[in-house]
Amino acid sequence: xxxxxxxxxxxxxxxxxxxxxxxxxxxxxxxxxxxxxxxxxxxxxxxxxxxxxxxxxxxxxxxxxxxxxxxxxxxxxxxxxxxxxxxxxxxxxxxxxxxxxxxxxxxxxxxxxxxxxxxxxxxxxxxxxxxxxxxxxxxxxxxxxxxxxxxxxxxxxxxxxxxxxxxxxxxxxxxxxxxxxxxxxxxxxxxxxxxxxxxxxxxxxxxxxxxxxxxxxxxxxxxxxxxxxxxxxxxxxxxxxxxxxxxxxxxxxxxxxxxxxxxxxxxxxxxxxxxxxxxxxxxxxxxxxxxxxxxxxxxxxxxxxxxxxxxxxxxxxxxxxxxxxxxxxxxxxxxxxxxxxxxxxxxxxxxxxxxxxxxxxxxxxxxxxxxxxxxxxxxxxxxxxxxxxxxxxxxxxxxxxxxxxxxxxxxxxxxxxxxxxxxxxxxxxxxxxxxxxxxxxxxxxxxxxxxxxxxxxxxxxxxxxxxxxxxxxxxxxxxxxxxxxxxxxxxxxxxxxxxxxxx
Amino acid sequence: xxxxxxxxxxxxxxxxxxxxxxxxxxxxxxxxxxxxxxxxxxxxxxxxxxxxxxxxxxxxxxxxxxxxxxxxxxxxxxxxxxxxxxxxxxxxxxxxxxxxxxxxxxxxxxxxxxxxxxxxxxxxxxxxxxxxxxxxxxxxxxxxxxxxxxxxxxxxxxxxxxxxxxxxxxxxxxxxxxxxxxxxxxxxxxxxxxxxxxxxxxxxxxxxxxxxxxxxxxxxxxxxxxxxxxxxxxxxxxxxxxxxxxxxxxxxxxxxxxxxxxxxxxxxxxxxxxxxxxxxxxxxxxxxxxxxxxxxxxxxxxxxxxxxxxxxx
Numbered sequence: 001x002x003x004x005x006x007x008x009x010x011x012x013x014x015x016x017x018x019x020x021x022x023x024x025x026x027x028x029x030x031x032x033x034x035x036x037x038x039x040x041x042x043x044x045x046x047x048x049x050x051x052x053x054x055x056x057x058x059x060x061x062x063x064x065x066x067x068x069x070x071x072x073x074x075x076x077x078x079x080x081x082x083x084x085x086x087x088x089x090x091x092x093x094x095x096x097x098x099x100x101x102x103x104x105x106x107x108x109x110x111x112x113x114x115x116x117x118x119x120x121x122x123x124x125x126x127x128x129x130x131x132x133x134x135x136x137x138x139x140x141x142x143x144x145x146x147x148x149x150x151x152x153x154x155x156x157x158x159x160x161x162x163x164x165x166x167x168x169x170x171x172x173x174x175x176x177x178x179x180x181x182x183x184x185x186x187x188x189x190x191x192x193x194x195x196x197x198x199x200x201x202x203x204x205x206x207x208x209x210x211x212x213x214x215x216x217x218x219x220x221x222x223x224x225x226x227x228x229x230x231x232x233x234x235x236x237x238x239x240x241x242x243x244x245x246x247x248x249x250x251x252x253x254x255x256x257x258x259x260x261x262x263x264x265x266x267x268x269x270x271x272x273x274x275x276x277x278x279x280x281x282x283x284x285x286x287x288x289x290x291x292x293x294x295x296x297x298x299x300x301x302x303x304x305x306x307x308x309x310x311x312x313x314x315x316x317x318x319x320x321x322x323x324x325x326x327x328x329x330x331x332x333x334x335x336x337x338x339x340x341x342x343x344x345x346x347x348x349x350x351x352x353x354x355x356x357x358x359x360x361x362x363x364x365x366x367x368x369x370x371x372x373x374x375x376x377x378x379x380x381x382x383x384x385x386x387x388x389x390x391x392x393x394x395x396x397x398x399x400x401x402x403x404x405x406x407x408x409x410x411x412x413x414x415x416x417x418x419x420x421x422x423x424x425x426x427x428x429x430x431x432x433x434x435x436x437x438x439x440x441x442x443x444x445x446x447x448x449x450x451x452x453x454x455x456x457x458x459x460x461x462x463x464x465x466x467x468x469x470x471x472x473x474x475x476x477x478x479x480x481x482x483x484x485x486x487x488x489x490x491x492x493x494x495x496x497x498x499x500x501x502x503x
Numbered sequence: 504x505x506x507x508x509x510x511x512x513x514x515x516x517x518x519x520x521x522x523x524x525x526x527x528x529x530x531x532x533x534x535x536x537x538x539x540x541x542x543x544x545x546x547x548x549x550x551x552x553x554x555x556x557x558x559x560x561x562x563x564x565x566x567x568x569x570x571x572x573x574x575x576x577x578x579x580x581x582x583x584x585x586x587x588x589x590x591x592x593x594x595x596x597x598x599x600x601x602x603x604x605x606x607x608x609x610x611x612x613x614x615x616x617x618x619x620x621x622x623x624x625x626x627x628x629x630x631x632x633x634x635x636x637x638x639x640x641x642x643x644x645x646x647x648x649x650x651x652x653x654x655x656x657x658x659x660x661x662x663x664x665x666x667x668x669x670x671x672x673x674x675x676x677x678x679x680x681x682x683x684x685x686x687x688x689x690x691x692x693x694x695x696x697x698x699x700x701x702x703x704x705x706x707x708x709x710x711x712x713x714x715x716x717x718x719x720x721x722x723x724x725x726x727x728x729x730x731x732x733x734x735x736x737x738x739x740x741x742x743x744x745x746x747x748x749x750x751x752x753x754x755x756x757x758x759x760x761x762x763x764x765x766x767x768x769x770x771x772x773x774x775x776x777x778x779x780x781x782x783x784x785x786x787x788x789x790x791x792x793x794x795x796x797x798x799x800x801x802x803x804x805x806x807x808x809x810x811x812x813x814x815x816x
Contacts, residue, residue, distance in 0.1 A: 034775060036585050036586055037585070037586050037587050042587075044541070044542070117553065117557065118553070118554075118557065120542075120547075120550055122547075122549065122550070123547040123549065123550065172587065173587060175586075175587060176587065176588065190596065190767060191586060191588065191593060191596065191597075191767065191772075192597075192765075192767040192771050192772065192775065193669070193670055193765075193767035194669075217668075217669055217765065218765065219668055219669075219765045220762055220765070220771075221762060221763055223652060224652070224655060224667065224668055224763055224764070224765065227652070227655045227656065227659060227660055227667045227668075228659075228667040228668055228669075230660045231655075231659040231660045231663060231666075231667045232663075233659070233666050233667045233668065233669065384534075385534075385535070385778070386535075386540075386778065387533075387534075387535030387536070387537075387539070387540045387778065387779070387780050388534040388535045390535065390536070390539050390540065390546075391534060391535045391536045391539055392534075394539065394546070424546045424547050424548055425546055
């Protein structure tokens with residue numbers, strides 16, 4: 001009888017243990033790289049932004065239509081002169097250590113972004129002079145000059161709030177044990193292996209959180225990442241290769257989610273730093289000829305099975321700031337040849353095309369090479385490893401450089417740093433005072449119609465000068481198990497975990 | 504024996520000093536700029552200058568070396584530029600993982616390679632010999648990444664027996680740990696098994712034709728006793744060296760295999776560090792690897808003495 005009782009107790013314990021285990025839901029997410037440090041002030045990688053989405057909320061976020069919507073803030077107001085932005089904070093928000101997110105904490109987060117020695121947020125918040133606390137739930141950003149892209153910056157890491165208590169204690173090691181205000185809190189990280197989070201019980205919108213744990217697993221090889229998804233090792237994965245779409249579609253257990261990226265892929269032309277003084281840097285006609293020799297839609301079909309979107313501007317054709325008056329020019333080899341003849345260059349025009357190593361840029365370069373050859377260009381493809389290509393680009397050791405930009409929500413962040421005189425990413429040294437003035441003006445105005453009119457003028461100049469040949473916009477390809485419900489892909493490419501359920 | 508050991512250990516110092524200079528200078532010859540890589544997509548000049556200053560990248564190379572070696576001598580290998588974790592912590596975190604996979608691989612290699620080599624030598628010219636040779640050739644010539652992906656498709660996707668990738672610590676769950684490492688260990692072991700088989704075969708053939716084996720046979724000893732007690736012991740000496748060297752190679756990180764199976768070991772650590780120009784991590788890992796390699800060679804020498812009594816004098 002005693003044995004029977006013990007056995008029943010053990011069985012009951014076993015069953016209850018079993019149910020407890022079953023009730024715990026864990027979402028496993030496959031990442032394409034191992035993120036860098038998880039500190040909003042010093043993080044810099046794209047892959048890291050996926051992880052932040054789970055645990056570190058921002059003052060603002062974006063919706064599918066690229067509207068800026070409140071997250072940890074409730075609203076904002078810009079003063080008439082554009083030099084003050086007042087932000088109302090959401091009441092009752094707690095950090096993972098139980099501290100309250102109030103105006104003092106928000107001010108501390110901004111001050112940290114602006115003053116921490118290693119901060120990467122300083123250039124993004126360069127327009128902010130200082131932050132004032134107005135009342136316990138209101139802050140005021142006082143700007144050095146009007147800066148309309150500011151609120152868009154606050155939809156990314158610059159708008160992330162950190163617990164002052166934890167951040168003060170940890171200093172620049174805060175990212176090893178980050179404490180933010182988000183749906184999940186940090187549990188542990190094993191470098192290059194996993195990053196684990198668990199549901200935060202005091203999250204301000206906890207009714208929308210249905211999964212208990214989230215584990216991020218960096219799996220570098222895309223084939224292996226997909227194999228993990230197929231075998232159930234992960235439930236959600238980023239960066240599916242366009243060539244693997246068929247394999248995902250044919251699997252009844254899997255589903256694809258897509259969104260058009262905010263960034264672009266293009267060829268930067270070295271105009272002012274070209275030490276060899278090649279024909280591309282000497283005449284815009286030669287650059288226009290190169291542009292006209294490329295069939296963007298054919299490129300998309302050949303390399304990406306038509307999955308991506310042909311492009312010709314710094315924003316994609318669905319972006320509110322896309323200039324419809326400047327559609328993609330059709331390929332015109334005859335006109336390209338005529339332009340080359342007009343400019344009097346010796347044929348074939350030899351071009352040194354630098355690109356970082358990788359199947360995508362290499363395939364694109366080869367297609368461009370063969371298209372341009374028909375118009376009279378001899379493109380010499382020079383593939384280098386990523387870090388080296390960056391260094392060479394900055395030193396001006398190239399004539400053309402095929403390089404992607406991951407993109408931001410505001411058009412300023414896709415144009416200014418690449419096209420304005422002396423900007424850090426203006427590797428080709430492009431300089432046009434008229435274009436500079438337009439980009440500066442666009443920063444001062446918040447009205448969308450007025451800004452768009454300014455960017456239209458800029459587009460006209462860039463179309464003529466051709467400092468950058470925009471080629472296409474990627475489709476963000478995310479695959480997940482059908483057991484995961486409620487997944488929606490946002491144009492910034494990030495995988496958001498709020499509202500998801502796992503069956 | 505003791506003086507031999509002391510001499511060998513003393514030799515470690517100049518060797519490691521030379522290695523440290525080599526790693527440091529060769530790495531700085533790599534094109535690319537760590538500050539530029541770290542500055543991310545934005546590449547802001549103020550940020551770049553600040554990184555250079557913070558990590559002393561703006562100082563002359565010999566001064567950077569002195570700072571580094573001073574740290575190393577006091578047990579501080581520096582800090583990863585990318586993730587701000589002390590390099591020593593990273594090494595201590597990754598080394599056991601790689602050691603687990605490497606030792607499993609070596610055991611698999613020995614279990615397959617040595618018996619196959621012995622069978623092939625003893626049954627020379629028969630179908631067993633050809634089969635063993637074919638197996639060795641397959642092991643040596645199959646690319647790791649291909650075999651790895653093939654195994655993932657078979658055992659993870661089709662049969663669903665093993666996890667496709669990832670790593671579980673033995674302390675967490677021993678069975679899951681073996682399940683997560685058996686495929687990468689087999690991929691690595693399979694390649695080494697082929698090499699071991701070929702070496703065992705030739706060593707055995709040489710020994711089997713020697714006079715003392717003929718004498719043993721003439722004395723009427725059983726074939727089993729001739730092979731296992733007399734021939735194998737002598738033939739094993741070069742195999743031990745080979746095993747030690749292969750283990751050294753595995754411990755320095757099986758780069759491709761670790762990438763495929765997402766095993767967070769030395770290989771993955773160093774590849775990421777090289778691509779991100781994370782100098783401190785590369786230096787630390789290479790220095791530790793060199794030390795392990797040298798120590799393994801020393802252990803092989805000691806094993807020689809234990810196996811072959813003639814060397815004990």
